[in-house]
Amino acid sequence: DTEVTQTPKHLVMGMTNKKSLKCEQHMGHRAMYWYKQKAKKPPELMFVYSYEKLSINESVPSRFSPECPNSSLLNLHLHALQPEDSALYLCASSQGQGIPQPQHFGDGTRLSIL
Amino acid sequence: AQTVTQSQPEMSVQEAETVTLSCTYDTSENNYYLFWYKQPPSRQMILVIRQEAYKQQNATENRFSVNFQKAAKSFSLKISDSQLGDTAMYFCAFMNPYNQGGKLIFGQGTELSVKP
Numbered sequence: 001d002t003e004v005t006q007t008p009k010h011l012v013m014g015m016t017n018k019k020s021l022k023c024e025q026h027m028g029h030r031a032m033y034w035y036k037q038k039a040k041k042p043p044e045l046m047f048v049y050s051y052e053k054l055s056i057n058e059s060v061p062s063r064f065s066p067e068c069p070n071s072s073l074l075n076l077h078l079h080a081l082q083p084e085d086s087a088l089y090l091c092a093s094s095q096g097q098g099i100p101q102p103q104h105f106g107d108g109t110r111l112s113i114l
Numbered sequence: 115a116q117t118v119t120q121s122q123p124e125m126s127v128q129e130a131e132t133v134t135l136s137c138t139y140d141t142s143e144n145n146y147y148l149f150w151y152k153q154p155p156s157r158q159m160i161l162v163i164r165q166e167a168y169k170q171q172n173a174t175e176n177r178f179s180v181n182f183q184k185a186a187k188s189f190s191l192k193i194s195d196s197q198l199g200d201t202a203m204y205f206c207a208f209m210n211p212y213n214q215g216g217k218l219i220f221g222q223g224t225e226l227s228v229k230p
Contacts, residue, residue, distance in 0.1 A: 042220035105159035
């Protein structure tokens with residue numbers, strides 16, 4: 001069983017829709033991450049939250065808007081996405097930035113943009 | 115900037131045999147961590163094994179072991195007694211937790227197929 005839970009597992013949306021991806025962990029981790037992954041490619045880092053504050057934004061388009069309501073939850077709000085945004089979106093958590101511990105990943109949300 | 119290279123896009127192995135996946139990296143730093151992650155078709159990225167650069171002893175986790183050559187900047191993964199469930203994408207990753215916010219730098223991946 002994964003310790004990082006992502007919902008929904010699949011999402012199909014039109015380019016004008018607004019939707020949100022959710023991620024939850026109960027391991028007491030203080031760093032949380034969003035990645036985008038295309039088929040047979042490595043994950044690409046999008047955002048990092050450390051102690052509920054945005055720490056890294058890898059120049060992601062503003063149609064992706066992250067939110068960290070508390071230390072256990074991480075959301076990714078989606079609006080006006082493009083077909084090239086279709087991908088697997090992975091959430092991960094770790095004990096904290098600057099702490100030499102591995103990241104734990106969720107199962108991902110498979111996103112398709114029509 | 116750090117880079118991670120996996121030179122084998124695809125590999126196959128017969129069940130019960132041994133296979134080695136290669137990974138090289140480039141860094142000027144001395145303290146860092148290396149990981150192998152496995153991603154089966156079920157999608158979840160699973161940590162297979164980790165190695166601290168300051169440790170000379172190679173890490174081992176059951177059937178998985180690494181050959182860490184710090185001077186050569188090489189970090190290969192050996193899978194012994196391969197099982198059908200080992201079929202997956204394998205990603206090598208580099209991290210310096212004290213720099214760049216602890217970002218994981220991934221290689222391009224190796225797709226491993228275990229054949230019955």
